[in-house]
Amino acid sequence: MYCFDRAAALVLGGLPARRGAFVSRFYTRTSRAFSRSCSGARAMATFPAQKQESQPGVQHVMDPHPRTRRSDYKPSDKLKNKVALITGGDSGIGRAVAYFYSLEGASVAITYVPGKEEKDAEEAIHMIKEAKTAHAKDPIMIPGDIGYDENCKKIVDEVVKAYGRIDILVNNAAEQYRVQKIEDLKPEQLERVFRTNIFSHFYLSRYAVPHMKEGEGCIINTTSVNAYKGNKTLIDYTSTKGAIVGFTRSLALNLVDRGIRVNGVAPGPVWAPLIPASSPEPQQTEHFGEQCPMGKAAQPDDIAPSYVFLASEDAAFFTGQVLHPNGGMIVNA
Template sequence: MASGGDQFPPQRQERQPGKEHAMDPTPQFSSTDYKPSNKLQGRVALVTGGDSGIGRAVCHCFAREGATVAFTYVKGREDKDAQDALQMLKQAKAPDAKDPMAVAADLGFDENCRRVVNEVANAYGRIDILVNNAAEQHECSTVEEIDESRLERVFRTNIFSYFFTVRHALKHMKEGGSIINTTSVNAYKGNAKLLDYTSTKGAIVAFTRGLALQLVDRGIRVNGVAPGPIWTPLIPASFTEEETRNFGKQVPMKRAGQPIEVAPSFVFLACNHCSSYITGQVLHPNGGTIVNG
């Protein structure tokens, strides 16, 4: 499926966040092979970074499973992707679900996360599923290149936002709720060229495990998904043209994955009748890389 082992055309985007509509080929957020079965009917989901990449695929699968979906995006950079995603969600919306919502925000700051959560909760009355997915990454050849401002920026986006969004969302979540955090295979195997990004992804694993223990008595499950190399806007916005052309070939399957190959992991963890006995765990759609821990 997906890239089928073919090389991607050389391409580079100069800024983050990347733009999905500018990628060649466009990432696959859906598949005719995916058969929904009302797993999330009547549920309300908030997905950060849901305009593109893995987030868009998760939003689309959630909507097809019957959920009411809200997502965040970066205003001024992801506007077209957000509008495209919103239209797709409206088309996928179940008859008894409410209209989807796109909320612009820089989630690296507590007040912005509070505003997003309150806007979603006020619109839909509650939050049943929270997917923390927003992320950024930048290459470096040595730790000496990572200055204080960059380190703070990456940590704010990739892990501060998870803390902030959870602390506000919990006010609107009840027993049976599910929190799913996007980490990365890099948290388990390391990545010399993505040191600050990899560090945040390791923090997300620890955050997931600790939060799961903290919330288990409240009946809220907390899990994670650690994708391998997936064709998303992060890739052309992070890597050189040559690295993008060969992206994903290092894994046993010899290809990059597509967002739709990751999204079902989130559906599984969000669905109580599929994963009611699972909390504090991480799923690994990564193309065959063996990880431990």
């Protein structure tokens, strides 16, 4: 309200008394309405209390369902004839990226966790097929625990068998567990989080790069605003996201001579299965995202266009960079 207040004071100071009184009453009513509008916007951002008992979370039981599609989005064949592999493409940001890539003409493969995410993966594949352009091949879903080297090789081999190559690799899948004290962070959890969140980036990249055409391939890594701001109860998760930033910058330099671009996206709070699956208490989801300057969490379809940009020719001069769709949090990086 500061800018609004100050502007009104400057205007009122230069007006005759009667006209100034009229504008003053108008300003007061407008100011109150503006305040109610802001508070109302924040109230609308509240989610119902909910909790899932295990990781990875699933999308089909969430209330409300995370939003994948935007009715106002206008595709323009930015990724025509491209082949994309997206980890964690069954739900959340990954599903939205897969959907947007399909709209833009790409043939899309997604990974999911077997025994847990089949329903989400099937729903995602159905949406991707609906969005598919005429020249793209049918999407495929590949089960696998990406925290292990041999599984990542199998995933890449299956994509190459289906499509002949890989043009875009999106390292997106992640998991997180909250701890109140460092003493509560067990070695088993630490290894699990690092395997999924950062080891997989190394494994998949080293197997995918040989199947990318020099001068055309790109890798996009999902990091987080937490890598820049820290998070006191997500110590291991935040550490992996910081490692992803370093990985992105270093791999970009390593591959620049081969014309393969490497960039990242660092979202702020996003309504996705990771949130209810890592909330200690159901009530903690109720005001999720309200702490950011925009006063609300993003939906996955708010984030996906960043991945479209980085995968397209529009980002031809981008490598080693990170985009920050985070609702206004200033990270100075």
